Amino acid sequence: MTHRTVLAIDLGTTSVKCALYATTGVEVASATLEYELQTPAPGCVEVDVEVYWTSIRDCLAEVWRKAGDRRGEVAGLALSAQGETLVPVDAAGTALRPAIVWLDNRAAAESAELADRFPAAELYERTGQPEMLATWPAAKLLWLGRHEPEIAERTARYLLIEDYLLARMTGEYVTEGSLATSTCYWDLGTKTWWPAMLDALGVDADRLPAVVEPGAPVGRVRPAVAKELGLDPTTMVCAGALDQACGAIGGGSIAAGGFSENTGAAVAICSTLPGPGRDPAGVVPVHYHGIPDTYMFHTFSGGGIVLKWLRDEFCEPQIQAAAQAGRNAYDVLGDLAAGVPAGADGLLMLPHFQGAMAPENNEDARGVLMGLTLQHTRAHLVRALMEGIGFVVRRNVEAFAKAGVQSQEIRALGGGSRSAVWKQIEADITGLPVVTTKQPDAGALGAAILAGVGVGEFGSIHEGIEATVAVDRIYEPNPANTGLYDERFGRYVALYEALVPNFAAEAARP
Incomplete structure (x- = not known):
């Protein structure tokens, strides 16, 4: 060498x-x-x-x-x-x-x-x-x-x-x-x-x-x-x-069944396949891999770009405070989310600001906040968004499992992997260990x-x-949050399904 x-x-x-x-x-x-x-x-x-x-x-x-x-x-x-x-x-x-x-x-x-x-x-x-x-x-x-x-x-x-x-x-x-x-x-x-x-x-x-x-x-x-x-x-x-x-x-997530999520502007989800197969339900997209003659389940959704929108439109004080302290603004947003309990005090977000990819495959879907009250703060919005993206990941873990690809862990990549708060939320929602690497990019x-x-x-x-490639940290699911997040995930799915006709009606408006 x-x-x-x-x-x-x-x-x-x-x-x-x-x-x-x-x-x-x-x-x-x-x-x-x-x-x-x-x-x-x-x-x-x-x-x-x-x-x-x-x-x-x-x-x-x-x-x-x-x-x-x-x-x-x-x-x-x-x-x-x-x-x-x-x-x-x-x-x-x-x-x-x-x-x-x-x-x-x-x-x-x-x-x-x-x-x-x-x-x-x-x-x-x-x-x-x-x-x-x-x-x-x-x-x-x-x-x-x-x-x-x-x-x-x-x-x-x-x-x-x-x-x-x-x-x-x-x-x-x-x-x-x-x-x-x-x-x-x-x-x-x-x-x-x-x-x-x-x-x-x-x-x-x-x-x-x-x-x-x-x-x-x-x-x-x-x-x-x-x-x-x-x-x-x-x-x-x-x-x-x-x-x-x-x-x-x-x-390093290229073994068959390896599940990775890369949170940058989008939340991109990949799982390497043992061959050029398809999802029997016809729901999960199949892509050619970056490895010759290898294939992967792959889908994506708005992720970091939604957090960037929240940062730019609603968090100017946090941006300024971060700059003065020499910190990344997203680290400050993580601090805000950490101060809010799991479940965001009832605030639930669908993060589909630009439509929803698999397994929903609905370009008419849009972002939604449910349960907003006067008690909710900027910090609740950040927490609800992080949880909403965690629910997107869980939807795909379950869709991949139905397609015959069972995940044992999640490799968390991209800028979002730097947030310990966000990765713990993801582990708690999915019930899977979330693994980060020493090279997050x-x-x-x-x-x-x-x-x-x-x-x-x-x-x-x-x-x-x-x-x-070397592993950096493993976030194990917190059993104390399992029941709460199972219930919140059920509400997340029900909310999306209830709004599908409304999304279609809005998209049809002249």
Whole structure:
């Protein structure tokens, strides 16, 4: 083993982290930058691709400042990337409009039309997705063709955000299966683009990137880009994976049945499968993994982005106090939640601010507070939100179990894993031990492992995990809270089911 380093670029929904790792998993240097989502119309969520690019550039500049002499040791890099975010580009690879972010729901009418054309059973068998949703790029491609035809006509290739960045760095147009799965125009079984769906969208396969395996070398970074990003032109750019697949790798949760939750802007939930199977009930999504020829149950829901909303809209005093004390604002929010008893004194939240994914699969669902009284405080809101997200995790633990995948523990990853209060809540709600690792930014570490495999620093992904991942803390369920949370979870499920007709009625309003 040499002493070279590997670089990870973890492109999340609201922030980017760049991290330089030694091949032992030790972080040499890292930096994080937040960026703002644009909402130009109801249901629309966008980011200009230059915001992504300049954030990566500025983030890397800070990494190089911290890394000193080790910046020249970079053998390769890979990305951990958000899924579904769509970028149409022209023949020169220039983005023709802002990226349409995965949270965007503008294509509801198009998704309904595609759902009518492709029965759910066929969609699930072909793509692994139980239901056609406006989230999926297939619906957004159809929307673009109808609402921005001049953009569609000029589009040479439809790329996902990882594909776009790989192309900008290397000039090569490639994607990989963990991101391609949820486009709903990639066939999970054949690992090729699905002709019937492309026909429905009016898109030829030659307007899509080539498919490679996660961790595959893509190409050397282009000289001009190397200069801009502070890289050596010999640096090899490797295919990464969906951020949550990277998280499962970086959290060491890749054995069959391993359950991981990664709380960043979204709560993303993954469980590695023994093969390319499906949920017999047709409820749980199946994705290609960041490990070649491996598959996983995977779903997600709004998580940290809802906590960020709560922080920004209602917690300005806490933000200021945290800044003055040199603390993270989210640590202060955790302190607030810790001061409220389990059950939040009767306050219950559905955290579906942007719709609900599996097992509900309801893009019309919205956030709800039930039981609000004059006794409730800001701290109760924080506690209720943390508990609501814990209920989302439990819903999926139970759905996976019904599909034949029994979980023994939860690997907690991402920024949310830093909150001891939140992880104890999760353990109490699910009744499972919650395990954190010493490298909580598992998505970045997973991308670094993929880069290490791509340039030969590790012989395999399993070898990379053995060399880098270590357990930090285990939160055991508190039996004193079991009965209370069983009752609250039942109310959570009943509340959602009672409101389904109301969600549909609201969505149908002009």
